[in-house]
Amino acid sequence: MSQGMCPRVSPLVVPLLLLLSAGELCLGSPxxxxxxxxxQLRQIGxxxxxxxxxxxxxxxxxxxxxxxxCCTRKMEESYQVAVRRETLQTIQSYSFELKxxxxxxATSFQDAFQSLLHFAQNHTSSLFESAYRALAREATAPVxxxxxxxxxxxxxxxxTVEGAVQRFYDNLFPLVYNRLVNPxxxxxxxxxxxxxxxxxQDVNPFGSHPKSLVQxxxxxxxxxxxxxxxxxxxxxxINATExxxxxxxxxxxxxxxxxxxxxQGLTLIKPCVGYCLNxxxxxxxxxxxxxxxxxxxxxxxxxxxxxxxxxHDLELALLGIRNQVNDAILYTQLNGPRLTxxxxxxxxxxxxxxxxxxxxxxxxxGSTPAPKPxxxxxxxxxxxxxxxxxxxxxxxxxxxxxxxxxxxxxSYMQRYKTFYSALAxxxxxxxxxxxxxxxxxxxxxVESYTNRVVGNGLQAQKLNPEVKVRGLDPVLxxxxxxxxxxxxxxxxxxEGQSDRVGTWEPGSGDASxxxxxxxxxxxxxxxxxxxxxxxxxxxxxxxNELFTKDPxxxxxxxxxxxxxxxxxxxxxxxxxxxxSMLRPSLLLLLLLLLxxx
Numbered sequence: 294m295s296q297g298m299c300p301r302v303s304p305l306v307v308p309l310l311l312l313l314s315a316g317e318l319c320l321g322s323p324x325x326x327x328x329x330x331x332x333q334l335r336q337i338g339x340x341x342x343x344x345x346x347x348x349x350x351x352x353x354x355x356x357x358x359x360x361x362x363c364c365t366r367k368m369e370e371s372y373q374v375a376v377r378r379e380t381l382q383t384i385q386s387y388s389f390e391l392k393x394x395x396x397x398x399a400t401s402f403q404d405a406f407q408s409l410l411h412f413a414q415n416h417t418s419s420l421f422e423s424a425y426r427a428l429a430r431e432a433t434a435p436v437x438x439x440x441x442x443x444x445x446x447x448x449x450x451x452x453t454v455e456g457a458v459q460r461f462y463d464n465l466f467p468l469v470y471n472r473l474v475n476p477x478x479x480x481x482x483x484x485x486x487x488x489x490x491x492x493x494q495d496v497n498p499f500g501s502h503p504k505s506l507v508q509x510x511x512x513x514x515x516x517x518x519x520x521x522x523x524x525x526x527x528x529x530x531i532n533a534t535e536x537x538x539x540x541x542x543x544x545x546x547x548x549x550x551x552x553x554x555x556x557q558g559l560t561l562i563k564p565c566v567g568y569c570l571n572x573x574x575x576x577x578x579x580x581x582x583x584x585x586x587x588x589x590x591x592x593x594x595x596x597x598x599x600x601x602x603x604x605h606d607l608e609l610a611l612l613g614i615r616n617q618v619n620d621a622i623l624y625t626q627l628n629g630p631r632l633t634x635x636x637x638x639x640x641x642x643x644x645x646x647x648x649x650x651x652x653x654x655x656x657x658x659g660s661t662p663a664p665k666p667x668x669x670x671x672x673x674x675x676x677x678x679x680x681x682x683x684x685x686x687x688x689x690x691x692x693x694x695x696x697x698x699x700x701x702x703x704s705y706m707q708r709y710k711t712f713y714s715a716l717a718x719x720x721x722x723x724x725x726x727x728x729x730x731x732x733x734x735x736x737x738x739v740e741s742y743t744n745r746v747v748g749n750g751l752q753a754q755k756l757n758p759e760v761k762v763r764g765l766d767p768v769l770x771x772x773x774x775x776x777x778x779x780x781x782x783x784x785x786x787x788e789g790q791s792d793r794v795g796t797w798e799p800g801s802g803d804a805s806x807x808x809x810x811x812x813x814x815x816x817x818x819x820x821x822x823x824x825x826x827x828x829x830x831x832x833x834x835x836x837n838e839l840f841t842k843d844p845x846x847x848x849x850x851x852x853x854x855x856x857x858x859x860x861x862x863x864x865x866x867x868x869x870x871x872x873s874m875l876r877p878s879l880l881l882l883l884l885l886l887l888x889x890x
Contacts (some may be wrong), residue, residue: 323347325363331560335379338371347558351844355545356553362555364367376547377539380576380720385535387719391709398702399524405698406447406517406607413611414440420615425622427472435464439614443510447517454511459494462503462621466493470636474629478643488640493668496639498632502621506614513610516601518583519783520699523594525527526779530587533772534713543576546760549735565732565742568759574749575760577717584714586743586776591710593783598699635699692717716748735759847873 319438329343347361356364357374364372393554418436421429441448442457467486489496539547550564550572564572574581601607625632731738754762 302647303655309357316740323361325558327558327560328555330808332368333452333557335375338368342367342371342732352662352837353556353667355548356556358556360557363558364553364557364605369810372548372552373544373699376551379416379551380539381545382538383720383723384537387716388531388534388712391712392528392535394702394705394709395524395527395531398698399528400880401698401702402520403448403522407444407609409608410444413614416612417618424619425473427476428468431468431472431852433467435461435468438464443611445512446514447521449518449522454514458507458510462499463490465618466490466496466498469625470498470632473622475633481643485640485643489636492639495636496632498623498625498628500624500628502617502624506617506621509613509617511608513601516597516692517607520551520594520597520601523597523779523783526871527590530583530772530776533768534583537577537580538766539576540763542761542763543572543738544577544737546773547695553735554733559733559738560886561740562731562733563729564721565734565739566721567601567742567746568732568734570717571744571757571759573717573720575754575757578749578751578754578762579766579773580716581711582751583769583773584711584749586773587713587782588710589780590776591706593780594706595703597783598703601699610794630749632753717749729884732772767835 320659323346325344327348329340329345332338332343342365344363344365347363350362350365352366353369354360354366355369356362358574414436417440418429418433421432421436427741439457439461442452442460443454446452446454446457467489470489471486534553550569554560554562560873731740732742733739734742745756747753747757751762751765754760
């Protein structure tokens with residue numbers, strides 16, 4: 294009876310039922326667990342926004358998919374915020390070393406320059422302590438003011454090198470006149486000293502030496518000031534790069550590329566190469582537009598560094614202040630009688646002339662004053678005083694070379710000439726998996742990307758199939774314009790540019806950039822000849838050759854350096870016609886031939 298109520302089951306059915314049951318347990322229902330894990334690890338948003346199992350969400354605007362999806366509208370909004378942040382962080386990671394080079398070199402340049410200024414100031418002050426001890430105490434303030442003004446000029450103050458030098462000689466004249474030319478004057482009245490200061494440029498007690506010092510310092514300091522500005526300009530460009538703004542279309546395209554695959558549970562798939570390039574180039578057209586100005590900028594930095602290492606050597610100019618000041622004082626002493634007659638006419642005679650001899654010049658008791666030596670004897674003594682002064686300090690006493698700092702900097706910067714043109718490739722390179730045979734196309738998994746891959750720049754984005762580009766970031770546009778104007782200023786091509794005296798020109802320095810005065814070479818000085826005509830004659834040739842990649846050293850701008858020779862000395866200045874200015878020793882000899890009234 295029991296056998297009739299329980300039908301017999303075939304032995305083959307039981308194993309089949311067990312197999313189906315086990316398969317159902319193993320496969321289970323579709324899950325979004327991998328999406329939840331990626332969402333949590335990348336800190337995109339609250340984990341509660343991610344569903345446990347795929348579903349449908351009709352409010353999705355970017356990652357729309359016909360089948361079940363692991364994404365919701367809130368997840369999509371979080372993806373847009375996260376992808377902008379991640380992209381900027383990636384850009385900052387690539388620009389970090391570049392920014393570090395710029396900021397680090399700006400700091401090194403300022404430190405080395407301040408150290409050099411301090412060294413040159415002490416070097417100049419030692420002139421008065423060793424040769425003009427009567428002026429040593431009172432000359433401290435004018436010397437300090439001169440080097441302070443020069444330091445502020447390098448940092449970008451509105452003052453000029455000429456103004457600093459002229460003020461120095463204005464303040465020095467009363468001291469030289471009182472202590473050296475007419476030591477018999479006692480304490481000089483303030484009104485009389487002020488008259489000497491105000492009339493110094495008219496009386497011209499120092500001859501052409503103030504003008505010569507202005508010319509020598511202006512060329513070198515203008516190059517140093519331009520370098521300081523150039524470093525600040527580079528940091529400004531990098532800062533704008535690190536805070537680039539993304540358009541709404543770009544944000545949506547980045548989400549499609551990075552996260553829409555997650556909505557289908559594909560968290561490990563990577564975007565196709567061409568697809569990634571289209572998205573990044575469409576998101577960064579403003580940065581790509583900086584490519585040519587940035588290339589020009591680094592090329593100009595190299596030219597500027599060569600200029601500072603050649604005819605516009607800042608170190609030699611600063612260390613030469615001592616000799617220039619000494620020559621000016623010697624000139625004043627040699628023309629003492631004539632200068633005194635001129636001053637008496639302009640400022641009148643001092644109220645009293647009380648002799649206050651210094652302990653060094655006070656004769657011993659009971660001795661008769663020696664007669665004043667003839668002018669020939671004075672000239673011999675002054676010439677010996679000049680020859681006893683060191684023309685150049687020992688290289689072992691110099692601070693770290695500015696030329697070496699700048700050369701090292703430029704050698705590193707050469708790697709970043711194509712930074713902005715290669716930025717899209719750099720960003721995509723970190724997203725690609727070259728071993729995979731499939732990739733993400735923005736909508737599905739494919740074997741290869743079939744759409745057209747566009748180039749860099751705004752014009753190329755008109756054909757971009759992934760991102761609609763309607764214009765450039767206004768901030769980046771302004772940065773580009775400022776960088777272009779700055780490049781023109783560095784090249785000396787700004788229309789209406791004034792103050793041609795003391796300007797530096799590309800190519801006028803040591804073309805090789807590898808020669809150091811410590812190696813026994815300072816450049817022949819030939820780069821200064823016909824300085825004003827260099828730009829005009831070679832503008833077209835520079836335009837074609839300026840940005841040739843990896844040009845041979847010394848011929849970047851069409852200059853052949855094979856005829857240049859190195860020498861351990863060079864003329865103080867070069868006239869337009871190519872002749873050297875007379876050295877101070879020749880001036881002294883000529884003054885002997887002039888009748889002194």
